[in-house]
Amino acid sequence: MGLAATWTTGPLATGIGAAVTAVYTLVADNMRPQRSRSHAGALLRTTSGGIPRCGQLVRPELAGVHPADGQLDRSAPPYVERDAEPVLRAALAREDFVLILGESTAGKTRLAYEVTRALFPRHAFVRPLNRSALAAAIEETRRSKRAVLWLDDLENYLGADGLTSSMLAGLLQGRTDRAVVLATMRSEEYRRYDAREESRLTGSDRDAWRVEREVLDRARKIRLARHWSPAEQQRATRYQADPRIRLALKSCDRFGVAEVVAAGPELLAAWENAWAPGANPRGAAVVATAVDCRRAGLLRPVSRQWLQELHPPYLVERGGPDLQPEPFEEAMQWACKAAYATSGLLVGNYSQGYLAFDYLLNKPGLSPVPDHLWEALLTRVDPTDAYDMGLVAHQANQLSRAVAALELARSGGAAGADYLLAIAVGDRGWPRQAVGDLEDVVRRRRAELGWCHPDTLAARHQLAFFRGEAGDTAVAAAAFGELVVDTTAALGPNHADTLAARHQRAYFTGEAGDSRTAVLQLRTLLADRLREEGPDHPQVLATRRSLIWFSSLTGTLADAQEELRLLLRDARRCLGPDSPHTLAIVSTQAVFTARAGHAAEAAAAFGRLVTDRSRVLGTEHPHVIHTRLQRCQALLSQGRTTEAGEDLAQVLRDARRVLEPGHRHIELASDMLDELRQG
Template sequence: MLAGLLQGKPGRVVVLATMRSEEYRRYDAREESRLTGSDRDAWRIQRQVLHLAVKIRLERHWSMTERQRAVAHQGDPRIRLALESCDRFGLAEVVAAGPELLAAWENAWAPGANPRGAAIVAAAVDCRRSGLRRSASRQWLQDLHLPYLAERGGPDLQPEPFAEAMQWACKAAYATSGLLIGNYSQGYIAFDYLLNAPELPPVPDHLWETLLSWVEPADAYDMGLLAHQASQLSRATAALERARAGGAVGADFLLAIAVGDRGWPRQAVGELEGIVRRRQAELGPCHPDTLVARHQWAFFTGEADDPQAASTAFGALVVDAAAALGPEHTDTLAARHQQAYFTGEAGETCTAIRQLRDLLDDRLRLEGPDHPQVLSVRRSLIWFSSLHGDLAEAERQLQHLLTDAQRSLGPDDPHMLAIRSTHAAFAARAGRTSEATAAFAQLVTDRSRVLGHEHPHAIHTRLQKAQALVAAGHSEEASEELTQTLNDAQHVLEPGHRHTVLARSMLDRLQRP
């Protein structure tokens, strides 16, 4: 759409848009390292759109000079209110009536106020938080809001009629915006400001599942993409299965990745084999889309307990990616990292160490010391070096890495969680069983909170905690932990998954007389 506006037309065309800072931060270069496959492809396309723009950042608070100038315009009630509230809220928030609208939503739940309107707004907010980009119809909101109202008390709240509730929700404050934006024919969308309301609960299953049953395949793809990025893998696979069934472009590829991430790597390999063949036939073996599919196929081949085949596949991919994209392209560097990792997992640790050292030199030169991928390469290098050298020296290097990561990453960043996992594993190998048990227990809590209790990473950490408990002599507690972990693993992971096999073998050893 932008290309059509900006190319081949006489004169100057200006496209003006605003974007919340929380959304804009999703397109920071550091965010790319969190994404794979179609997630990363979509992210790059969206970021290219932003790169076309001249960006002007509007600070939330007025400067003293701006306040002085605004005094001359305080006849406008919005400007006057902004001046009165500038110590607490930002200019855009007040002029758009954001704080007032948020307060109106929160107060509307009171009995006899506008509880039905508040429930309608809650449903509209969660439609957006589910990944629905387009407006929701009036009929959708009429059906979707009912469980929200029931959860707050239903008839006891003395809810107003639906038509009155919609009128209240759409009423603009200071002639700017209402809690809902839109109309009967176009549908309705929740006001942006509400999406960042503090302490919003997770999107409930009743809305997500109902919405998924109604949307078009393209909407289901958006919902699946957002769920996958949020590590809500069961939701991601459900949405992407619907998107694929409806013929949404790219849904088959992202679905295969979500299936593999959910703990079914062999199934993912089978689906990706077909995708690679189709892309090779249609696009050629070295087209970027083919290379991305080959990367995911090789990765899940390794996850399916064949690290040697994965190492070989990544070796070939490195050669082709360097020729097609360049040796310094991010996809080439990513393939080199995976080649080294699976080479080490296949037992060739000396070769893996050499590959990782070369990669670290290149990434440091290209990305700087604080880039998440640089920290990830350092962690892999420390791990394989520890298998081939001095554990105490590896622990010292890991402590430096942890300090650097704490400076540049958030506590829930996947790279930070991985570094903490290595730190706990080193404590276990060094015989510091109490320290290892406590570290793994905290990591189980954090990974379960971030990823979900049944995510493969969380299950693996639970197994590591059980191993530490066994080493510390707490066999009964370890047996209980393993029994529950095995039950969960059998429920969510594909048959024969390495986590299930490990849990069963550990439990068998504990139960032997």
Template sequence: MVSARMVTRLGEGQQLPRGWLVYSAAVVCGAVAAGLSNIWLPSAFAASIGVAVVAVSGRMADQLLPEIARATTLRASWPEHLLNARHQGLPRVRDFSDPTVLGVHPVGPSPRSDDPDGQPPYIERDSDQSLRDHVIRGGFILLIGESTAGKTRSAYEATRIALPEYFLVRPLTRASIPAALQAVQAHKRCVVWLDDLENYLGPDGLTEAAVRRMTGEPERSTVLVATMRAEEHRRYNAREGSRLTGADRDLWRAERSVVQLAVPIRIERHWTLDECARGQAHAGDPRIASALTACDRFGLAEILAAGPELLDAWRDAWSPGANPRGAALVTAAVDCRGMGLRRHLPLSWLEELHQPYLDARGGARLKPESFENALEWACQATHATTSLLIGDVTLGYTVFDYLLDSPRKAAIPDHLWNFVMPRVTAIEAYNLGLTAHRDSRFNHAEQALRRAVSEEIPGADFALAVTLGDAGQQRAAVSALRVILAHRREIGSTTLSEVFAVRHQIAYFIGESGDQAEAASQFEILARETEAILGHHHVDTLSARRQHAHFTGEAGKHADAVRLLKPLLVDHIRLLGRDHPHTLATRRSIAWFTGLGGDVQAATTQLGELLHDASLALGKDEPHVLAIRGALAHFTGRAGRPEEAAQVLDSLRRDRERLLGPLHPHTLVTRQQLALFTAQAGLWSDAVGQLERVVSDMHQVLDVSHTHRRSAEKALERLKRGGPVWPQGGGWA
């Protein structure tokens, strides 16, 4: 029997854990079966049957005890993982009278003596009625908007009005998701509060299955209320996913599957005329009255949280004699978030990390303040609202998220990566590695992913192989990917989608290592298989078709490549739109192979139009736009204007070095093109020197068989012999 000490008292709305029910049933069934056998059967049979039944039921119970112990331990940890949770139960929505506890940005105290510490009155937003309706209906609701748009305050007010008696489950970290799931299953009528949803996504966080378990039982009436900055949400649209490959795309798909389950509700930072008019009714509050005077430029919530003032303060603090050390502290915290690290930073980290930023801006010439004064300045609340750095010595420090939406001027510096990497967990290293790979920081990505592989983080081996290939080590990548595919097939852990992804990467890196004909053949087969299984319009089918055409052209069959690409372009426009990166990349490939096929004038015309369209759609620093600039410069030079081509390529080189670094394969290719057009312009000795440096740098990072390394070596041989700039036949050097 279950002892009294093993039974937990249940409060209102709680249910006995399922493991305990099954355990109790097994024990009771054993006892009942033994008793009935004594009544109905002869004693000789009854004794043996009773022993057997009791043994089986006892074994069942024993097998359930570890599960029960784990559940009991997890439940005991609720106070550590869930906001204001107690061992006896959970708080209710009505218990939270202070919205800042749930993530609302603090606002300065009211000057009125009768309300010195209160939040300003809530002003109805245009989206509030729809929000309340969705909250009442239940399910998963996601409020999306820029930092300080008022997302969390809107969610708080809607939930407080609609569901005051519901239990509130707020996981404190991503590691708290199992406790939240258990709490939801133990209670009826719960609100799961996920402010900044991105902090709960990832390999060990909120999954599609967990969301469905929370919201899939109508009798429990569970509501998930989440918020997400618009910049974070943008990462999960199809356009962003088109830029990813391999493990990056797999992780993105898993996280996106969670985001797509939610009903999206947009909260705009700028207020409408109706919202501002409703705000006038509360102009008796000096804070609102002041904010309304600037609501033509900023959102009211943004002003109340002092976002614009804090951003200006950070920028102005770099002036000599101001607060340059404080500005360096804030910059270090912003870049830590930018590299994918979401934890609060220990004070010792900030002390170590900020100094190189300060030195880079002038060091002692800036007359920096003491570290203590810098920290005090960075943590000082503007108008008693929000500060640039948030936290304390015990908790650690993070940055006011308003600063994260400001345009980034420079790449994450090496000293930050070198300091952080040995100090993060394996899961954090995996996330940092994927972020570094997306930013084309392959050396940092490799370092982080090797750490994750060493601690057997799922998917890290695949991510590492793709990183090696993208960094120029194609042979190592192909070898690693083949081992991964064989191993996962052997243990039966690979889905069909994963098989296609690995085969795609293997074929791609075979082509990049120089065997374009073999790559084209493999992609032709892959395109047929994905079409047969996934459909003609599936993204994997379209991607395989594009790579089939690309490597067909790179193998010298330029006309065949254009023939394959034209119907693909029609499909891309119809399915994805004219501004989608895949559509733009297909247009670039058509222009490229048109030019290599001999019609240089048509290629330059097509690329000029494409550069205009892509710059408007994606922005000037987007990788597709940079590639278009390089292709246009190439055919401009081949059309007889080498000086103009060299000028464009020199500008592209500077941009790629700024964004990607000097040894990135794309930067090296740009430098190679620049050297060749410098030679064509008549500056032969300058071109030889440039190309010698390019070849030397390629030897550091690219495989011996890499296409661009071999073409650069051959071009250098031709130039040293005084031969033609371009190889026989006029193809790519």
């Protein structure tokens, strides 16, 4: 029986990839376009419109495996049993949600496909082809007596209007029949949900991260190595008659067998070499455009027209006409041409749009997504795309971009965009505006969900935080005191949100002038966090920093400096030198140096920190502006008034340009400059 997707004319949303192209090619003769169906119902279907059974998937491409090179008479490479296969079989016998993790081209989808067909041949194979089809896929799975919900590249089904743990519970709990959710995810994406990453996030970024993390926590996770074991290589020798396997075995000392079969290294080399004059420089520019579209947060395929319109600046940056670029049609043919039997640099087709081959996203040394692409995308994307782009920008501390994208998302009615936008605005240095916006969010959530619903509690947390950031520290401390009571009752005393509220209560209590009470609260919190989270958890490190800071105001500076030295050592080991938490500890260390009377050493430390924070957070981030002010204070302590005055004037100009009028950094810079001029 032929299989076909629900095809439409424009680019679909998240998740259209190699398998869609393969389905289109394999059943072109039998395909019956069903244009009346909406994108929201885009599931893999038979030509008669039904949901296929797993045993009917005669080609792995239909499940998302990187397809053959378009030759209908060419089969997929032979399957070589992986060491993880028995583990996967055992997991599927017991669990209802299994997630296979591994690097790009490790062979995750092929392993899942082979085991699924073997274990569940009569189960319905429910594969949503985009995120907007997820609701339809879950309903189809719920109606089916036996079904596998197939979520290849799970990251594409998380986020706005994406999968949640409550959706999984509603689908899987209490069923007397058999339903399985089987998913794959690249290791690079999964690392975004490491506890260390949570420490980088604030506000709704952290809330969204936790919603997605709850989904991952529910899964039984199986890891698949990219490099094949000696046993796997030995099993592969049985299939050396296939030239693709034979080539892969020759290269397995450097690359994984599945990686070479998927042509990842060759494709990456082809992209790098294509920039040479007279080679395929326009094709390389088109691929760079597609790669950066994905890195910018655009998850759905990009149309051919967009690629044609968006690629020229990449070509100009590399030399323009001097590169002797080929015609666009030739560039597209080159970019889509498969290497060996797998994928091209671009995956997709004219009707459905194109995605960059995911292996390319891991290329070392990629430059930041350029402004010209970001700004051009914002004139083209829909509100849901804008929300995704805003979330990615916020998590990367690109606050101006985040605000621009989220304003577009909010104006288009994207769910949750108003909440995330308010937090991005506050983080950018406009806390009073954030307070006004969050008051509206809290009122609406209270009316719709109740005062102690988790979503309302999250909004109340952010509202209290930005009240404190706006200078109302005593009000913030009181609000967090109420929040501690409510989160404890609603979520439990050891829930992450309860612990976070306790931390903020102590912090703003100290900022309001009661350092001794703050120290007592932080000591109790640290003991609880150590018990619940362990010594290396980022939030444990953050609690230690707050405790050291407020203790230094009531105790001896030398003791605080020694404790901070040990904390910085632990942070660099656990979080790395560029974590915002680590840089915050470095900032505290420089303050302690200044308080100890070593102004020259402090000025140098603040200068280095300005460089590091600018690189990590961007030059306009409020933390960078504050660090520049601290450096000026250290210069004044040395008597370097001329240099300090020049720097203060520039900091004040920059602060007025990017921060909210009346922001405390603006007031501090203005007061320092006035005092210097009067003195």
